[in-house]
Amino acid sequence: MNKKDMEPIIGRYVKVRIMGDDCRVYFEETGQGIPLVCLHTAGADSRQFRHLMCDETVTNKFRVIAFDLPWHGKSYPPAGWEKREYRLTTELYVATIRAFCAALGLEHPVALGCSIGGRIILQLAHAHGSEFRALIGIESADFQQPWYDTNWLHRGDVHGGEVCAALISGLIAPQSPDEHRHETLWQYMQGGPGVFRGDLYFYRVDADLRGKLDGINTAACPLYLLTGEYDFSCQPEDTLRTANTIPGVKVMIMKELGHFPMSENPAQFRKYIIPVLEEIRRKG
Amino acid sequence: MPEDSKNSPAGLEQELSARFERVIPEAVNSDRRLVWRGRNLTVDCLVQIGTVPFLLRIEEGSIRECRKGLPLLCSWVFAVRGSAQAWAALWQDPPPPGWHDIFALTKRGEMALEGNLHPLMANLQYFKDVVALPRKGGSR
Numbered sequence: 162m163n164k165k166d167m168e169p170i171i172g173r174y175v176k177v178r179i180m181g182d183d184c185r186v187y188f189e190e191t192g193q194g195i196p197l198v199c200l201h202t203a204g205a206d207s208r209q210f211r212h213l214m215c216d217e218t219v220t221n222k223f224r225v226i227a228f229d230l231p232w233h234g235k236s237y238p239p240a241g242w243e244k245r246e247y248r249l250t251t252e253l254y255v256a257t258i259r260a261f262c263a264a265l266g267l268e269h270p271v272a273l274g275c276s277i278g279g280r281i282i283l284q285l286a287h288a289h290g291s292e293f294r295a296l297i298g299i300e301s302a303d304f305q306q307p308w309y310d311t312n313w314l315h316r317g318d319v320h321g322g323e324v325c326a327a328l329i330s331g332l333i334a335p336q337s338p339d340e341h342r343h344e345t346l347w348q349y350m351q352g353g354p355g356v357f358r359g360d361l362y363f364y365r366v367d368a369d370l371r372g373k374l375d376g377i378n379t380a381a382c383p384l385y386l387l388t389g390e391y392d393f394s395c396q397p398e399d400t401l402r403t404a405n406t407i408p409g410v411k412v413m414i415m416k417e418l419g420h421f422p423m424s425e426n427p428a429q430f431r432k433y434i435i436p437v438l439e440e441i442r443r444k445g
Numbered sequence: 446m447p448e449d450s451k452n453s454p455a456g457l458e459q460e461l462s463a464r465f466e467r468v469i470p471e472a473v474n475s476d477r478r479l480v481w482r483g484r485n486l487t488v489d490c491l492v493q494i495g496t497v498p499f500l501l502r503i504e505e506g507s508i509r510e511c512r513k514g515l516p517l518l519c520s521w522v523f524a525v526r527g528s529a530q531a532w533a534a535l536w537q538d539p540p541p542p543g544w545h546d547i548f549a550l551t552k553r554g555e556m557a558l559e560g561n562l563h564p565l566m567a568n569l570q571y572f573k574d575v576v577a578l579p580r581k582g583g584s585r
Binding site: 306308309313316319320322323326327328330331332334335336379390393395396 | 538539540542543545546547548549551552553562566567569570573
């Protein structure tokens with residue numbers, strides 16, 4: 162075995178009880194130091210963070226942990242899934258994150274979430290900020306205007322994986338390297354039927370957070386919002402509008418990036434995320 | 446705003462239409478992988494650049510005809526209509542943020558998808574790649 166060919170990422174499963182369901186949750190981790198919990202986008206999985214998890218600048222200071230939400234990636238749906246329609250809600254999403262952190266015994270972690278993960282970061286800052294050292298929302302806003310009918314994502318006469326990937330392909334910046342562009346699309350081609358749509362129930366229906374983000378204490382729990390200029394789903398103006406309602410939030414618009422910064426162009430993303438993580442680490 | 450919008454609207458439409466015709470159908474039909482990806486699509490559809498309509502007759506992923514202007518009483522299954530500014534921006538390399546995808550353009554009201562969208566949605570990446578071909582550097 163050539164050691165340099167072996168990545169440091171370790172994958173495991175943990176049993177987590179979430180709102181009455183026993184869930185077998187898959188997660189990957191690497192590094193040591195401050196726990197950094199990463200939340201993937203709708204309809205995808207924790208593989209989106211593989212580049213961040215192999216970046217020694219990060220893993221020398223942070224224990225990076227990324228899990229697949231139930232129904233996603235290698236986390237099965239809970240038993241009895243075949244008898245229900247999957248719908249992510251704000252309550253379920255918050256419960257999942259808190260239960261996962263508790264199951265791993267994480268003390269005061271940093272949480273970083275993208276897209277739906279970015280939206281729930283805002284809710285965590287609003288309702289559970291004291292549990293976190295810092296919160297980072299990537300492609301994060303309190304609301305954004307829909308741009309297609311999600312019924313197209315789950316129907317018998319259109320291939321779900323192909324249409325999911327084709328829809329979101331435009332959210333990737335044109336400058337992103339082909340290899341990473343197509344790896345990002347592959348994640349969307351592999352989602353279970355109706356899972357992306359079920360995630361978007363949270364995004365579009367359940368979690369309109371406009372006017373509901375009062376009381377965020379960025380002095381106690383710093384909040385960072387970073388959005389790619391090519392994201393036309395969570396547009397830079399959506400993030401800036403949200404930031405204007407939160408005193409003390411730090412906001413950045415990232416050049417030549419779209420909706421999947423850590424996955425579509427890891428080299429470009431690290432220019433923005435490394436200084437944020439370094440600032441969090443320095444604050445202790 | 447795309448730099449080409451400095452031109453007169455009619456001039457811009459002419460330039461964009463000529464650009465479209467230079468690429469379609471040859472760049473599609475000579476790309477075996479692209480044709481293969483569209484192998485399940487046989488449809489007549491409309492692509493409109495400003496006020497200039499093109500009828501595309503697609504057969505199993507190949508473009509059998511790209512006709513400027515519509516024949517009398519012509520039918521089409523779906524249409525993609527964009528302002529000249531929309532197409533000019535989409536075909537810049539790189540396209541500016543918010544003008545870089547047909548859904549970015551529909552969201553900002555510069556493009557419209559009409560008709561029976563099922564064949565479009567069932568072959569969406571193929572179609573997006575076809576209409577992006579006039580961009581320097583071709584399809585993504």
